[in-house]
Amino acid sequence: MSLLAIKAKQLFTPLRVIENGLLLVEDEAIRAVGTREDISVPKRTRILDLGDCVVAPGFVDIHIHGGGGHDVMEGSAEALHAVACTIFKHGTTTFLPTTVTASTPRLVRAVEGLGKLIRGWPEDKQSRRHCAHPLGIHLEGPFLSAARRGVHEREHLQAPSVELFEKFVGAAGGTLRVLTLAPELENAAELQAEAIRRGIHVALGHSDATFNQTERAIVAGASHVVHMFNAMRPFHQRQTGIMGAVLTDDRIAAEVIADGVHVAPSALRLLIRAKGVSKIILITDGVSATGMGQGQYRLGEADITVKTEGARGVLVCRNAEGKLAGSVLTQDRAVRNMVTYAGVNWCAAVKMATWNPARVLGIEDRKGCLRLGADADLVFLHPDGTVAGTMVRGVATCF
């Protein structure tokens, strides 16, 4: 048994802020969370004093395509490790490798490869110490709207089909966690019901759905929308569409890409007013260029260019037609952006990258929360919100 006491200026559980915090970690799990007065530290416990840092649960990214020069569509150990190690440096400890639309054989191959790696991950002790943990697959496409496909390849989009979906489920071998679909497509309701029956969360997106079509999918159990405001029917005062439904219905959560490029700061503020801080999920939609810098990269089969744009000098990914093609955002930056652009407090912003996504996946007893018995997956944040260190299952790496 190994005990570690972590001292920090504040703990963001993130349901509350604990000043002068102390967190007790035993092996791979959290054993106590409180103030230094609350918790008695047993003798011979190792102490990690983080000074003026904040300790929060490690970030949970439920929508990410790549990083460190690799795309999860490669389906290989090398690719998945590159992504996992890149985002770990930015405080992400749990993620859902997210596929893009591709030909069925290619998608099946990718899902099969990812599924095997995800299932084998817990046994592979060495690999999990300095990288984020892939928890399951997010299948984004092929059941998307051609009108709102973004950079998903038109020729490989498919009509919703339970039969085809079952191919992906079989290839994933129990690791499929989220299916994104456009609810207005024929047979989408049937596919949604089948996914939910199998315990797979249904996200709505890349969609031209009307308000009513979206409401029907929400009533049928859709858990969230992917990248709110991007790749969806625009809001009109008489035909409010999918955005109108999401903004006014508390039953559904919303992912958002808070990089300051995909969505204007005022749209972030609108989202906070409509959804509150408990229904917003900070994702990255990160592509292979994440952690790499300017240059030419791939997203699935598409070539993308990454270069700095605008007065703030943000790195932006575009395909050959100039369409936005994912991001190189990291979750630590997304949290900082929510504070600067949208004016929420630090703890609320952290909640959007931890508790909220964990809650959508139904894993908040283990992830995204500092509580007794949860996995010791943590991020240590400097007072300016940059990452001082990350811990995965009780093993800390300080940067």
Ligand SMILES: [Zn+2]
């Ligand atoms: Zn997308």
